[in-house]
Amino acid sequence: MASVTLNQIGKSYGAVVAVKQFDLEIADGEFLVLLGPSGCGKSTTLRMIAGLESITHGDLLIGGKRVNDTDPKDRGVAMVFQNYALYPHKSVFDNMAMALKLQKTPRAEIAERVNAVADMLGLTPYLERKPAALSGGQRQRVAIGRAIVRTPDVFLFDEPLSNLDAKLRVKMRMELQELHDRLGVTSVYVTHDQVEAMTLADRIVILNGGTVAQIGTPREVYDHPATEFVAGFIGSPAMNFMPAARAGDHWRIEGSDLVLPDAIGLNATDPALTLGVRPEHLEVFAPENAPSGPWVFDARVKLAELLGADALLNLSVMGQPMLARVGGTDFPLAGGRVRVRIDPERLHAFHPETGLAVTSRSPSSGQ
Amino acid sequence: MQKRPRYGLYAIVALSVLISFFPIVWLILTSFKNTAGIYAWPPQYWPDPFTFENYVSIFTNSPELLRYILNSFIVGVGATAVTLLLGGMAAYALSRLGLRFAGVLMVAILAVSMFPPVSLLPSLFQNFLNFGLLNTYTGLVLAHAGLFLPFTVWMLASYFATLPVEIEEAARMDGMGFLRIFLTIVLPLSWPGFVATGLIVFIFSWNEFPLALVLMTQNAMRTAPVGISLYPGEYAFPWETISTATVLAIIPVLVITAIFQKQIVGGLTAGAGK
Numbered sequence: 001m002a003s004v005t006l007n008q009i010g011k012s013y014g015a016v017v018a019v020k021q022f023d024l025e026i027a028d029g030e031f032l033v034l035l036g037p038s039g040c041g042k043s044t045t046l047r048m049i050a051g052l053e054s055i056t057h058g059d060l061l062i063g064g065k066r067v068n069d070t071d072p073k074d075r076g077v078a079m080v081f082q083n084y085a086l087y088p089h090k091s092v093f094d095n096m097a098m099a100l101k102l103q104k105t106p107r108a109e110i111a112e113r114v115n116a117v118a119d120m121l122g123l124t125p126y127l128e129r130k131p132a133a134l135s136g137g138q139r140q141r142v143a144i145g146r147a148i149v150r151t152p153d154v155f156l157f158d159e160p161l162s163n164l165d166a167k168l169r170v171k172m173r174m175e176l177q178e179l180h181d182r183l184g185v186t187s188v189y190v191t192h193d194q195v196e197a198m199t200l201a202d203r204i205v206i207l208n209g210g211t212v213a214q215i216g217t218p219r220e221v222y223d224h225p226a227t228e229f230v231a232g233f234i235g236s237p238a239m240n241f242m243p244a245a246r247a248g249d250h251w252r253i254e255g256s257d258l259v260l261p262d263a264i265g266l267n268a269t270d271p272a273l274t275l276g277v278r279p280e281h282l283e284v285f286a287p288e289n290a291p292s293g294p295w296v297f298d299a300r301v302k303l304a305e306l307l308g309a310d311a312l313l314n315l316s317v318m319g320q321p322m323l324a325r326v327g328g329t330d331f332p333l334a335g336g337r338v339r340v341r342i343d344p345e346r347l348h349a350f351h352p353e354t355g356l357a358v359t360s361r362s363p364s365s366g367q
Numbered sequence: 368m369q370k371r372p373r374y375g376l377y378a379i380v381a382l383s384v385l386i387s388f389f390p391i392v393w394l395i396l397t398s399f400k401n402t403a404g405i406y407a408w409p410p411q412y413w414p415d416p417f418t419f420e421n422y423v424s425i426f427t428n429s430p431e432l433l434r435y436i437l438n439s440f441i442v443g444v445g446a447t448a449v450t451l452l453l454g455g456m457a458a459y460a461l462s463r464l465g466l467r468f469a470g471v472l473m474v475a476i477l478a479v480s481m482f483p484p485v486s487l488l489p490s491l492f493q494n495f496l497n498f499g500l501l502n503t504y505t506g507l508v509l510a511h512a513g514l515f516l517p518f519t520v521w522m523l524a525s526y527f528a529t530l531p532v533e534i535e536e537a538a539r540m541d542g543m544g545f546l547r548i549f550l551t552i553v554l555p556l557s558w559p560g561f562v563a564t565g566l567i568v569f570i571f572s573w574n575e576f577p578l579a580l581v582l583m584t585q586n587a588m589r590t591a592p593v594g595i596s597l598y599p600g601e602y603a604f605p606w607e608t609i610s611t612a613t614v615l616a617i618i619p620v621l622v623i624t625a626i627f628q629k630q631i632v633g634g635l636t637a638g639a640g641k
Contacts, residue, residue, distance in 0.1 A: 050540065051539075051540075052536050052539065052540075072539050072540045073539070073540060073541065073542035077540070078540065079536075079537070079540050081533045081536070081537060082533075083531060083533055084533075085531065085533035085534045085536065085537040086534075086537075087534060087537075087538070087552060088534075088556065089555045089556065098538075098541045099540075099541040099542055102541055102542040102543060103542065146537075146541075
């Protein structure tokens with residue numbers, strides 16, 4: 001086991017910057033998720049740690065040792081690929097045993113270690129089969145087993161669940177979690193799926209366009225997104241955004257003059273802001289039951305989608321589209337008139353040009 | 368939707384089959400005719416009498432035929448082996464090792480193959496003479512390998528491009544070097560590509576004429592196409608010997624094709640990924 005240190009690591013192809021230099025200290029035993037949309041540099045970062053991609057800037061340390069120029073096999077890392085990358089012409093046993101064979105491990109020890117891992121992953125009945133004779137979930141388990149058998153210092157996962165169907169993905173996600181609890185090996189996990197990131201990660205690194213947007217625990221990135229991008233990327237469905245313009249002491253928001261909470265209003269020095277509120281933080285009332293107050297708006301329901309326990313309401317709030325997540329019973333139907341209350345304490349504020357959060361409230365407020 | 372029978376398509380297929388097979392069918396029929404039947408006017412379509420006599424007498428008329436066929440076989444197998452070995456490694460290096468000028472090299476390789484083989488003959492002959500490679504299997508194998516390498520590199524490079532690169536990356540993570548990855552991972556996975564390319568190269572080599580004619584001057588070293596082409600004498604044109612020898616010379620190619628054709632199956636990488 002080992003810590004992983006990225007010291008001003010960056011990657012560029014000639015003049016094109018794929019990953020802008022950044023620092024990251026991954027603690028021994030930590031489960032770190034690299035999250036972002038496709039092309040954000042998350043896979044490139046992982047592949048630099050793996051040794052499959054050269055590092056153009058900075059130093060990479062695994063277990064305190066600089067490994068920039070070390071062969072992948074000598075870095076003490078094992079990787080699980082998105083499309084499993086099993087050897088199709090070799091049996092499950094041989095797939096899992098390959099690295100040990102190449103290290104000239106004694107035959108008896110190989111068998112012992114492979115069998116132990118196969119047993120742990122429920123692969124024992126399939127050891128003699130070729131990958132083609134396995135289901136997608138089993139193949140992914142073999143790919144994970146191949147990594148475990150090597151007892152690496154660091155696990156690298158490159159979108160390992162994205163080829164599985166939705167149900168299996170949830171199951172494998174939980175298995176991965178259990179596995180990490182059990183083995184406690186430092187893991188770096190790349191995904192574009194924020195649910196995977198939220199559930200698996202000790203900490204999440206959110207990348208956008210080759211730049212690190214935020215590094216933090218799932219709680220932190222959800223409650224205190226550092227940029228508008230993070231705010232929109234974390235959380236499903238995505239956060240609602242609306243413009244606010246300064247009008248003297250007040251802010252003009254959705255046609256009303258309102259006072260922002262001190263934390264936002266006093267910090268903001270710009271003439272305009274982008275405000276964000278999560279769908280789960282909007283309250284929707286029938287017009288006759290609506291409370292009165294400054295943060296209550298008229299809205300029309302454009303579309304109501306029942307998800308089961310919840311329902312999503314596509315609202316038009318003073319002409320501005322907004323999404324609200326409400327309880328799955330007794331929700332207003334499409335075409336209905338409603339009143340929407342926004343809790344100003346739940347608002348996030350971002351600089352309209354830089355996208356940076358204007359305020360960050362203390363972590364204790366998030367609940 | 369009900370599919371209308373596509374008569375036009377069938378007609379085109381039938382016509383092209385007829386055109387491409389007519390000479391071969393005619394050749395086979397001729398080999399079963401006697402001399403009178405061959406020269407009969409109006410032409411005889413079905414051999415009458417139908418005789419196997421040519422297949423018996425060929426070995427007394429042309430005792431060298433088996434030697435020719437053997438020569439063709441040795442040169443074909445040798446050229447195929449050398450071409451696949453060198454071409455395979457070159458194609459892998461060019462398609463996967465991220466060489467800086469891989470694209471330029473691929474085009475250069477293609478450009479080399481644009482010279483007509485005949486234009487290479489004078490210099491090839493002179494050099495082979497100097498190196499003592501005339502009338503040797505090594506010589507013609509090398510000449511054929513040189514001739515067919517560009518094709519092989521392009522075929523195999525495009526085949527390698529269809530293999531998921533992650534398998535090779537996984538092998539690198541497992542601790543394999545490039546040569547080992549090539550031999551234990553890429554080679555087995557691209558076996559159908561190698562078989563298909565190898566078959567084509569073998570047939571090319573089997574049929575190749577100008578180089579085989581010039582570089583193999585001794586009768587005992589001639590390949591089948593060259594040997595058979597030299598049957599006609601000054602006054603005689605022994606059609607029965609030529610047709611029979613040609614049919615016999617086709618057989619090894621047919622057998623080899625039949626054996627290896629089954630191995631050209633796709634889906635060998637099934638199970639590697641999703």
